[in-house]
Amino acid sequence: MKAIALSLAGALALATTLAAAADAPRYDPLQTFAPYSYPDPVNAYRVGDGKPGPLFWQNRADYAIEATLDPAHRLLTGHETITYTNHSPNALDVLWLQLDQNRYKPDARGAFTSEFPTEFTSGYHIASVEVEDGSGHRQPVKWVVSDTRMQLRLPEAVKAKGGGVRVQIAWSFTVPGEFGGRMDVNHSKNGDIFEIAQWYPRLCVYDDLRGWDTAPYLNSEFYLEYGDFDYKVTVPSDMIVAGSGELVNPQDVLTGTQIKRLDEARHSDRTVMIRTPAEVTEPSSRPRQGGTLTWHFRMQNTRDVAFGASRAFVWDAARINLPHGKTALAMSVYPVESAGDAAWGRATEYLKASTEYFSKEWFPYPWPVAINEAGTAGGMEYPGITFDAKRAKGKSLHMVIAHEIGHSWFPMIVGSNERRHAWMDEGFNTFVDVGEDDAFNHGEYAPKRDSEYAPKGGNPADEIAAVLADPDAPAPLNGADMTPEKYRHPISYFKGAFGLVLLREQILGPERFDDAFRKYIATWAYHHPSPSDFFRFMESESGEDLGWFWRGWYQHNWQFDMAVRKVEAIDGDWSQGAAVTVANLDRLVLPDTLRVTYDDGTTKDIRVPVETWQQHRDYVVRVAGSRRVVSASLDPTHALPEADRTNDTLRVK
Structure with a gap:
């Protein structure tokens, strides 16, 4: 019996020790x-x-691109001229470019990291790479491709502090099909929709943080230099192209009626139809039949451009009202299956409202046009254009449009490195688009x-x-x-x-x-x-x-856990006030609110600042008052990420 008693005593002691350890603070102020x-x-x-x-610098890449889309063979062929300016203090004997289409090759590194199914292609076919000297003379450049990057070994280094080089690249690739990624070709009843992005070889960033930032394209997004873009896209004449930036040759690719309607939209807060659902199948909605048309776009001070193309597009537009009396144009293109006020018929309304909200609250939208394009890329952003789900409706459509155009601010204007720091674009954008959602249409x-x-x-x-x-x-x-x-x-x-x-x-x-x-x-x-x-x-x-x-x-991913430990009258007399002992139990600290409730139902809130915990793990908060306290609670509005709310409130017996 004695041995059993000792065993029970030992078990009780162990249980008490374990309980105390479980409740012991993990918090260390010095950490x-x-x-x-x-x-x-x-x-x-x-x-x-x-x-x-004072010595900050940033390099620049300007692009002139001419591309031709062959929709029958899903082939995009292009030639680009990159004018690269080296503002760094270092001469550059090589250039690095991103070849994102190589991500879709079966042996790409990203094919072994993604959980999404991918339709494989053969990636880029690079036909030629040349550089120009100051007199315009071209010479071939040796290049080396490694996964989704290409290194150009220059015959002469680009001089520091303002030196430049002009690079000519001819390329082609097969457009991937529907696969849940960032670009695709997808079917609609009046024709395929091409969502074309990451479509031309793009300069990697050379900066003061890493030199050449050549992280391969696996699944995360982008880090690109800023510059001006002048690009032309040649497509069959029955296709509509919606591209980043401003269309500079509407007289060549639109009908007179469409040009007139676009001008009306530039002065209208209500959505104006540029090409109605009924007109999609009418030959008269295109300026000519047969052959091809070349759409010419320009966009300044941007890090990228993208475009959508289809013969199936319905098209509408409205004015965006910006600060200081400026305006821009909101446009949406979508198939007839997505039309109607329950769905994409309100897309331009959503785009206009969100762009106006972000411009007023944070920074004015800088480009002349903002575009929604409907397809299956689902929710993907590029400067001046977003690819949104063609089947989305109502709340979900508004949500994706606001979020994707919100990326115009993060990272299209504030050019953080998405490939390394996704929270600086996705997190910041989610923060601002929540406010837009609350504000939209009351x-x-x-x-x-x-x-x-x-x-x-x-x-x-x-x-x-x-x-x-x-x-x-x-x-x-x-x-x-x-x-x-x-x-x-x-x-x-x-x-x-x-x-x-x-x-x-x-x-x-x-x-x-x-x-x-x-x-x-x-x-x-x-x-x-x-x-x-x-x-x-x-x-x-x-x-x-x-x-x-x-x-x-x-x-770190630290947890936050504060607790109320004790509530008692000061010197045993409630008329002298209350002494409330609060404790910080885990490694994250945040300012908190302590609410005491008196016997007459009234309350008093006391702010507990983070400095409380610089030297303490627990602290006695003295609360002035003359009535008996019946309870004390931390975070009474549940605004903080408390790990354990059961220890936030203590009721006085």
Whole structure:
């Protein structure tokens, strides 16, 4: 019996020890508030306040492209002239280009990383590569292709600080079919729809962070230089082409009626039909029958262009009203199957409203045209044009249009590196498009809480807490291509957006956040900010040391768990006030709200700042008052990603 008693005592002691260990704080102030090491150092190119420095430079790539689409054979053939300007302090003896179409070859690296089915092609066929000297003389260049990159070994290095070179490339490729990717050809009853993107060899970025940034195209998106584009697309005469930028030869490719309707749309807040559903099958809706027509577009200060082409397009347009009295043109092209006010008949309305909202709130839309194109690429963005799902309707259509055109700001205007830092475009864009959804048509489709913002629906703070609790979830600073598909949306989109929500609503407040974020966009427009630039900029402009937040939210996937431990009267007398002991149990810290409730039902809120935890794991908050406290609660509005809400409230017996 004695031995059994000792065993029971030992078991009870062990159980008590395990329970205490389970409830023991994992929080270490020296870890959370250690000096933060930014991923990139300060230097003369990028300075301590997160802005371009006195020696900042950025190279430039201007393109002149002529391409011909053979829809019968799904063949795109082209020739391009790239005028490359080297503003760097280094002479460049090679150039690197992206060959994204090689991603669809069976032996491509991306074929072994994607969870999506892919229709394989033979990738690019490079017919010739030549460079021009100052007198216009051309000579062949030796090139080496490695997966989705091509290195050009120049006969003479491009001089530093303003030197230039002109490269001529002839190429062709077969357009991939429907595969759930970023471009395709898909069927409609009046003809195939071609969504053409990543279609010409594009210069890789050479910058002060890595030199040549040659991350292969696996599945993550893009990092491109800015420049001016002049491009021509030749197609059969019965096809309509919708392309990034402005159509500069409407008289050659449109009917007189269509030109007149476009002019009407430029002055109309209501959608104007340029080509009606009934006109799609009418030969008179094209300026001539047989042969081909060449569509000529120009776009300035952009990092890319894309286009859609089909004989099946219905086409409508309306004016976009921009700040300072400026305007642009919103346009949508879609098959007749997608027409109607329940579906794409409102697409231009959605595009117009979202572009106006983002322009007013954050930064004016800079290009003359914004286009929705309906197909199966599903939801994909390029400068001035988005590829959206042709079967989408109502709320889902509005959501995808607002999100994809929102990418005009991140990363088309603020040119972050999507291939490495997806949270800087997907997360930032999700943050701003949630606001647009709330604002559209007096909240017609609000709130946006069930897809991009909170994947499972419900309270966003509780949803992100579930992501933080997953031990396998990577941190946002994890490389985009290293983030498994399971976590791509929860981390890059959802956590990236919710980080800005916390900054705005809980840490800085709207007044300081909005001003700093607008200045960040304006400062880095048409440039390439890094995560360090964003972190430093927001700190400097807001006046806060935020290293603890960058570390906990972006560098790690730390959890947040605060608890109320004890509530008692000061010196045993409620008339002297209450002493509430709160504790920080996990590694993430955030400012919190403590709410005490008195016996008459009244409440008092006390803000508990993050500085509370610089030297403490638990802290006694003294709350002035003269009535008996019946309960104390943390985060009463459930705005924070609490790991365990059961310890947030303590009722006084």
